[in-house]
Amino acid sequence: MPIDPSVAIGADVGSTSFSWTESDVLLYHLGIGAGSRDGDNLSPSALRYTLDGPGLQVLPSFGVVVPTFHETDPPPLDLPGCDINLAQVVHGSQSISVSGPLPTSGSATVTTTLTDVWDKGKAAVIWQEGVARSESGEELWRTRSSIFVKGEGGWGGDRGGSEPVVVPEREPDLVASYDVTPQQALLYRLCGDRNPLHADPDFAKTAGFPAPILHGLCSYGIVLRELTDGLLGSDAGRVSGFTARFAGVVFPGETIRVAGWREDGRIVAAATIAGGERDGSPVLADCVVSAD
Structure with missing residues (x-):
């Protein structure tokens, strides 16, 4: 079958070494809308995302994308035990945890593992976990993500679980x-x-x-x-x-x-x-x- 959980779960997807510069950080922040509002070009807080130099900071979500930041081909889906294509796939969830503020430039290696495959009946959910470490071996950040693969469920596997986050019954802050x-x-x-x-x-x-x-x-x-x-x-x-x-x-x-x-x-x-x-x-x- 297109997805074989016995092969996929626990499989080592491999390691990727990568580097980034301040220019990459600036492009990422512009890509997620930093600096787009009237007056942001003069705002000290907005310029912390968009001006290179000692005041530049890195939004932690940058760690999710930086390993493939310089890729120019569509993302590959050559996951062990998973014969799927891009038209079937949507991103299900994403998390990142960081060990400290991310540097504005540097080099790292991320190692990725397939941790779970859930059978949702008409779809499958594939989970991956990645750990990024500096050249000295220090953990910089850890990611966990899922993809939703339409049309690939129904083999009678584990349906998985979820713990929805309940928002307070009051006006938002x-x-x-x-x-x-x-x-x-x-x-x-x-x-x-x-x-x-x-x-x-x-x-x-x-x-x-x-x-x-x-x-x-x-x-x-x-x-x-x-x-x-x-x-x-x-x-x-x-x-x-x-x-x-x-x-x-x-x-x-x-x-x-x-x-x-x-x-x-x-x-x-x-x-x-x-x-x-x-x-x-x-x-x-x-x-x-x-x-x-």
């Missing part, structure tokens, strides 16, 4: 919005994700969408940035982790609304579409920011 630009996905794809789903209208239609959609990890970065700016004083160094489930799609030109609550020493949040025919449609759910 933050309500913010970000207007996704028409070219947002075309800019963000320069951060190493050339999946044609986000740029090619014909490919998007074959995948069941009326038009290219924004990268889930772009929404992920946008939401983390809005929460960091709104509830953590724009200090990316205070973020020690971020987890989110991809609950819906965003089309370039739409507006993302972010609601966040301070709760038990962390921030819980949700993101939806604001305005238009899809007002209230989910974008990210089960969002948790761990902060120092």
